Amino acid sequence: MTQLNLPAEQPIMKEHIENELTTFIAAEQQGPAVLISAGVHGDEYEPMVAAAELAATLPGILTRGQVTVVTVVNPDAYGHGTRQGSDGLDLARICPGSLNGSISEAYAARISSLIEQADYYVDMHTGGLTYEIHPLAGYMLHPDESILDIQRQMARCFCVPVIWGTDYRPEGRTLSVARDANVPAVYLEFGGGTGFRRPVVDTYVDGVINLLRFLGMVDGKVSRSPEPYWLEDHRPDSGYLQGKMPSPADGILMTEVALGETVRAGQCFGRIFDPVSGASHSVYADVAGIVFLKRAIVKVKSGDALGGHFAHY
Structure with a gap:
């Protein structure tokens, strides 16, 4: 430098x-x-x-x-x-x-x-x-x-x-x-x-x-x-936190990872459970990396950012 x-x-x-x-x-x-x-x-x-x-x-x-x-x-x-x-x-x-x-x-x-x-x-x-x-x-x-x-x-x-x-x-x-x-x-x-x-x-x-x-x-x-x-x-909008890992459904978010944890590609990040319909949706890490963002409000709507993890691109 x-x-x-x-x-x-x-x-x-x-x-x-x-x-x-x-x-x-x-x-x-x-x-x-x-x-x-x-x-x-x-x-x-x-x-x-x-x-x-x-x-x-x-x-x-x-x-x-x-x-x-x-x-x-x-x-x-x-x-x-x-x-x-x-x-x-x-x-x-x-x-x-x-x-x-x-x-x-x-x-x-x-x-x-x-x-x-x-x-x-x-x-x-x-x-x-x-x-x-x-x-x-x-x-x-x-x-x-x-x-x-x-x-x-x-x-x-x-x-x-x-x-x-x-x-x-x-x-x-x-x-x-x-x-x-x-x-x-x-x-x-x-x-x-x-x-x-x-x-x-x-x-x-x-x-x-x-x-x-x-x-x-x-x-x-x-x-x-x-x-x-x-x-x-360098990817467009790479720093936009509210666009990270959008929820696939409405429901209650139950994360299965911790901040700072290194996750594997395909590892379960968390699960969305709808207590009204009984439907459940799992969310997976798309690449390996360090978890840096987690949603703190557990009630989510479809499209809400659930969290994010870093990886080298």
């Missing part, structure tokens, strides 16, 4: 400015501008806690550059505890949005503007209430090789077991805004379902601080995990 070339430095005055949603932290020394976001979806809670903890921690340790932390990108969706806002729109599908549009479109425009002003971007997620996800760091397979290489290095800083590069062509995402602005960007996925998972918060907080060490913005040695499972999948 090539060496990281930091952007041109701008003088920064030491300050700490915040409101209820966004915290801006600047060190005395000039350096890169990093944007960290959580709450693109209103039912992904651990990233919001991680963002709040980073906003509280970074003023005491940031030695160079500036960090902007958005704790809740779409407070309307958070208020309803749903993936979408009250307008029914998924903010992660409508970027760059419009300040004159609906409420989600306006919030999409605000985060898109912050992305375009950043030098590096990290978007933190979980599987929400619907899915559970094995810890991973992902990025778009940017057509600019120099940006793609930086994204690979950024992803490695989070010390998660899976790194996933996917199709760069989807539109409407926070990462597509970063792609178009040539801002190196990664996203994080870990956890989901009901209940609060402290390891998600700790992984994200530690990972962001480690990334800032890598960028020379926080003192200390950069950590590296053992060699992760690393997959780059």
